[in-house]
Amino acid sequence: xxxxxxxxxxxxxxxxxCRYPAITRATRNSLGAAVVPVCAAVLFAxxxxxxxxxxxxxxxxxxxxxxxSGKPVAEAQIVAHNLDRGTDRATVSDAKGVFTFTNLxxxxxxxxxxxxxxxxSSAHVEVAARRTARVELPLQIAADVHLTAEKPSDAPLTxxxxxxxxxxxxxxxxxxxxxxxxxxxxxxxxxxxxxxxALVASLNPVVAALPPAAPRTPPVAFPTPAPAPxxxxxxxxxxxxxxxxxxxxxxxxxxxxxxxxxxVDNDTPFAFGDFTWLNGSPxxxxxxxxxxxxxxxxxxxxxxxxxxxxxxxxxIVGATESFRSGEVQIEQASVGGDFHWQNVRGRINFMQGLFxxxxxxxxxxxxxxxxxxxxxxxxxxxAYGGYHFNVNHGLNVDAGIFVSYIGLFSYYNYDNWTYQxxxxxxxxxxxxxxxRVQWFPTNKLKIEPWFINGWQxxxxxxxxxxxxxxLLWEPKEWMKLVLNQYGYGQDNLGLPKTxxxxxxxxxxxxxxxxxxxxxxxxxxxxxxxxxxxxxGGGLCGTCAPSKGKDSFVGWxxxxxxxxxxxxxxxxxxxxxxxxxxxxxxxxxxxxxADAVTGSPYFPQLPGQRSHMWDxxxxxxxMPREYITWWAEMGxxxxxxxxxxxxxxxxxxxFPLGGTNGSPGQFVCMSGAPSGASDLPTAITNCGGxxxxxxxxxxRSEPKASVGVMVKF
Amino acid sequence: xxxxxVRSLCPILSAACLIAADPVWTSKPAAQWTEEDAQxxxxxxxxxxxxxxxxxxxxxxxxxxxxxxxxxxxxxxxxGVDPKGSGYKVSPNIFTGRxxxxxxxxSLPQGIKLKxxxxxxxxxxxxxxxAHEADPPTLEGDGYRIAVYGIxxxxxxxxxxxxxxxxKNLAALKREGKKDVKPVSxxxxxxxxxxxxxxxxxxxxxxxxxxxxxxxxxxIGRIVVSHTFELKDMxxxxxxxx
Numbered sequence: 010x011x012x013x014x015x016x017x018x019x020x021x022x023x024x025x026x027c028r029y030p031a032i033t034r035a036t037r038n039s040l041g042a043a044v045v046p047v048c049a050a051v052l053f054a055x056x057x058x059x060x061x062x063x064x065x066x067x068x069x070x071x072x073x074x075x076x077x078s079g080k081p082v083a084e085a086q087i088v089a090h091n092l093d094r095g096t097d098r099a100t101v102s103d104a105k106g107v108f109t110f111t112n113l114x115x116x117x118x119x120x121x122x123x124x125x126x127x128x129x130s131s132a133h134v135e136v137a138a139r140r141t142a143r144v145e146l147p148l149q150i151a152a153d154v155h156l157t158a159e160k161p162s163d164a165p166l167t168x169x170x171x172x173x174x175x176x177x178x179x180x181x182x183x184x185x186x187x188x189x190x191x192x193x194x195x196x197x198x199x200x201x202x203x204x205x206x207a208l209v210a211s212l213n214p215v216v217a218a219l220p221p222a223a224p225r226t227p228p229v230a231f232p233t234p235a236p237a238p239x240x241x242x243x244x245x246x247x248x249x250x251x252x253x254x255x256x257x258x259x260x261x262x263x264x265x266x267x268x269x270x271x272x273v274d275n276d277t278p279f280a281f282g283d284f285t286w287l288n289g290s291p292x293x294x295x296x297x298x299x300x301x302x303x304x305x306x307x308x309x310x311x312x313x314x315x316x317x318x319x320x321x322x323x324x325i326v327g328a329t330e331s332f333r334s335g336e337v338q339i340e341q342a343s344v345g346g347d348f349h350w351q352n353v354r355g356r357i358n359f360m361q362g363l364f365x366x367x368x369x370x371x372x373x374x375x376x377x378x379x380x381x382x383x384x385x386x387x388x389x390x391x392a393y394g395g396y397h398f399n400v401n402h403g404l405n406v407d408a409g410i411f412v413s414y415i416g417l418f419s420y421y422n423y424d425n426w427t428y429q430x431x432x433x434x435x436x437x438x439x440x441x442x443x444x445r446v447q448w449f450p451t452n453k454l455k456i457e458p459w460f461i462n463g464w465q466x467x468x469x470x471x472x473x474x475x476x477x478x479x480l481l482w483e484p485k486e487w488m489k490l491v492l493n494q495y496g497y498g499q500d501n502l503g504l505p506k507t508x509x510x511x512x513x514x515x516x517x518x519x520x521x522x523x524x525x526x527x528x529x530x531x532x533x534x535x536x537x538x539x540x541x542x543x544x545g546g547g548l549c550g551t552c553a554p555s556k557g558k559d560s561f562v563g564w565x566x567x568x569x570x571x572x573x574x575x576x577x578x579x580x581x582x583x584x585x586x587x588x589x590x591x592x593x594x595x596x597x598x599x600x601x602a603d604a605v606t607g608s609p610y611f612p613q614l615p616g617q618r619s620h621m622w623d624x625x626x627x628x629x630x631m632p633r634e635y636i637t638w639w640a641e642m643g644x645x646x647x648x649x650x651x652x653x654x655x656x657x658x659x660x661x662x663f664p665l666g667g668t669n670g671s672p673g674q675f676v677c678m679s680g681a682p683s684g685a686s687d688l689p690t691a692i693t694n695c696g697g698x699x700x701x702x703x704x705x706x707x708r709s710e711p712k713a714s715v716g717v718m719v720k721f
Numbered sequence: 722x723x724x725x726x727v728r729s730l731c732p733i734l735s736a737a738c739l740i741a742a743d744p745v746w747t748s749k750p751a752a753q754w755t756e757e758d759a760q761x762x763x764x765x766x767x768x769x770x771x772x773x774x775x776x777x778x779x780x781x782x783x784x785x786x787x788x789x790x791x792x793x794x795x796x797x798x799x800x801g802v803d804p805k806g807s808g809y810k811v812s813p814n815i816f817t818g819r820x821x822x823x824x825x826x827x828s829l830p831q832g833i834k835l836k837x838x839x840x841x842x843x844x845x846x847x848x849x850x851x852a853h854e855a856d857p858p859t860l861e862g863d864g865y866r867i868a869v870y871g872i873x874x875x876x877x878x879x880x881x882x883x884x885x886x887x888x889k890n891l892a893a894l895k896r897e898g899k900k901d902v903k904p905v906s907x908x909x910x911x912x913x914x915x916x917x918x919x920x921x922x923x924x925x926x927x928x929x930x931x932x933x934x935x936x937x938x939x940x941i942g943r944i945v946v947s948h949t950f951e952l953k954d955m956x957x958x959x960x961x962x963x
């Protein structure tokens with residue numbers, strides 16, 4: 010079908026009225042621009058012209074193009090010279106370079122194109138009755154003629170060209186089939202073109218209302234046509250003015266009216282709704298800084314806290330958000346961001362400020378083996394890399410250190426409804442070190458297993474890694490359900506046979522939303538419940554305290570009200586925990602004690618209980634999406650002496666910057682270590698009970714705080 | 722007063738007459754379509770509709786990460802869909818602001834005009850030929866071909882099939898009481914006039930007048946497309962043309 014001819018050479022078409030031009034390298038790129046218009050012109054001329062189909066005439070269609078650029082040349086003069094009779098027919102190419110001659114007597118023709126500035130181009134054409142022939146007339150710019158070499162004519166078709174040709178073939182086939190159907194059992198010659206009035210009639214029943222067709226004379230392939238009502242496609246080559254086309258009717262309203270479309274992305278997980286109201290999620294609506302490969306993140310968190318116990322050493326204990334009293338402190342200054350290139354990803358977020366020392370001190374795993382793991386990780390809050398697989402709604406495999414989800418609240422205070430969360434959040438992990446897989450089977454569900462070193466640990470304490478996972482379900486914009494489970498880990502220093510299990514489950518509901526209101530604009534609540542236990546190695550979760558009970562039960566609930574288009578928000582809430590064995594009770598930093606050293610002043614032994622509750626009222630002012638001003642009043646209570654009192658938790662003398670270097674021992678009133686972690690020996694060593702120093706621990710802690718947080 | 726009435730009524734009556742005129746695909750044989758007629762078929766007919774689609778809001782990096790992704794998604798329908806200057810303007814005034822209204826235009830859904838066209842419908846193909854549409858988007862294989870015109874964006878280099886791959890699973894033809902039909906392929910074509918996404922739906926999904934309506938839904942990056950076609954209007958030569 011696609012025989013290749015030299016440029017400008019005629020090709021007689023076969024059974025259908027339009028075939029394709031010879032394709033050379035010069036024409037390939039412009040094939041689309043050339044083939045379709047020519048086919049269209051010829052086809053419609055054939056369909057429309059009243060004379061066509063009478064059995065004595067043929068058609069010629071073609072296109073004029075700039076041979077150098079392949080662009081159509083408009084308004085070229087085209088002359089078809091009948092070599093037998095010496096007669097001429099003339100027309101002009103249209104804006105797309107297309108020209109058509111209909112009603113040509115059969116015979117030999119010379120078709121030539123001329124235009125100012127171009128060399129004349131011509132081609133020899135044989136016109137046969139009831140046939141269509143097409144011709145290409147490449148026009149060379151006059152000055153360039155001598156520079157132009159002959160173009161190869163046998164270049165192969167590109168895939169795109171082949172598709173185009175096939176498409177036009179299919180269309181022609183469809184037209185032919187329609188014609189055959191309309192013609193019923195009338196014989197159709199093999200080489201007939203579907204440019205007859207039968208096809209015209211078949212194209213629309215309206216034709217039935219037109220003047221009756223002249224009698225047809227079988228077996229002639231092209232039945233005698235009736236005059237076509239409007240030869241619209243034929244150029245005015247005969248000199249007769251074409252009938253004026255009727256005014257185009259307006260597009261019916263029904264065809265123009267847009268219908269509403271859903272405004273949500275149902276592919277990207279959780280993109281169907283605005284979840285910036287959630288506790289534990291940043292409320293930013295846009296990313297200010299963004300590049301193709303890296304999206305930076307910057308956070309600043311500064312506050313002033315006033316512990317009404319007025320500790321003389323300015324030390325607040327028992328929280329992972331509150332550390333110093335009566336001072337302005339930078340809790341966190343973080344710079345980092347996300348690296349992303351195609352499906353490869355990585356995230357790093359450094360942390361400076363109090364977090365850099367207050368977070369690592371709660372991890373006892375650094376006491377296992379060598380190397381300074383706390384030093385290695387102290388300035389890193391997140392660092393991981395991984396790969397995103399395009400499976401379902403996404404599948405990620407990442408490895409590194411991650412912030413923990415347990416406890417609902419975010420590790421970053423900017424994301425939270427309150428500054429000081431309850432124990433269930435404050436005392437549970439801040440990071441995981443290991444591998445996580447995130448699988449999004451739907452756009453509303455995430456399933457995320459973890460294979461990690463342990464519970465809030467840089468290292469693995471004992472023989473088992475920690476296994477866990479999160480199931481996050483956000484079926485509606487106003488609801489979030491998150492279930493975190495943990496188990497298998499042996500997360501106690503020096504207790505190789507003790508295992509830990511924990512469940513942490515939260516629900517968040519937004520039950521009022523009127524964002525444009527200048528009054529109350531939103532109300533939402535969160536409820537979290539936790540339970541856990543340690544068992545094995547002499548510990549048990551449900552046994553009597555005297556038999557080594559180690560368990561945890563806790564909850565927290567918050568209710569938040571937004572006002573004046575979310576400019577202001579107030580959050581009321583609190584929680585409670587009961588922790589047998591105190592394994593999730595934060596060790597007060599008495600004499601610099603941390604999770605590795607322990608403290609004789611606050612033993613964490615099986616069967617010992619710490620029961621605590623707290624409540625806060627937090628007011629946030631959020632004029633811009635990147636800044637939060639806040640003020641908070643809080644009260645915390647414990648059944649045991651726990652919070653820093655006026656005397657503080659720092660021993661006298663401060664010989665080593667707040668600690669005597671032996672936090673695991675009792676301290677003598679001189680500030681020196683007693684050399685003992687049991688009280689009788691310490692009394693002896695210090696020279697009497699009155700010579701042993703004790704920290705000032707209280708059962709309650711009222712506190713007021715103000716601060717500002719920024720996140721870009 | 723009379724002049725006022727005449728002046729008032731004339732445009733109304735003229736418009737009414739024009740609106741009342743039968744569309745070209747029912748009033749005129751295809752063979753007689755002028756180029757203007759063809760343009761009408763191609764731009765405003767039962768097979769070709771101007772629709773209002775939605776560019777869904779641009780997610781923040783936090784939201785993307787929560788969704789398991791990092792970085793703004795690339796590709797057709799994601800790049801170049803936000804108007805210039807629609808990003809967040811950081812104000813140095815940190816003491817006053819608009820609270821929840823302090824947000825960028827691109828963080829909200831935006832409307833966008835697109836054109837849907839049944840490329841496989843005979844009247845559309847005839848009109849394309851008549852209108853000298855040099856290179857209408859086509860896909861290999863038989864089936865219902867629906868093209869989405871007018872997608873903004875930069876020039877995307879690459880194989881149309883590869884560019885269309887991520888879009889294939891995010892489109893469907895829906896009929897009441899019948900199973901949704903997913904496209905067998907999708908391709909992205911780059912034209913001077915913009916980006917065109919073409920979906921090929923299998924012919925095995927038989928569509929009849931009894932279905933009454935057919936809903937086309939697609940998500941092209943952040944662009945969400947949804948439109949219901951009235952099948953009774955899509956009759957051409959006594960036949961349902963899709």
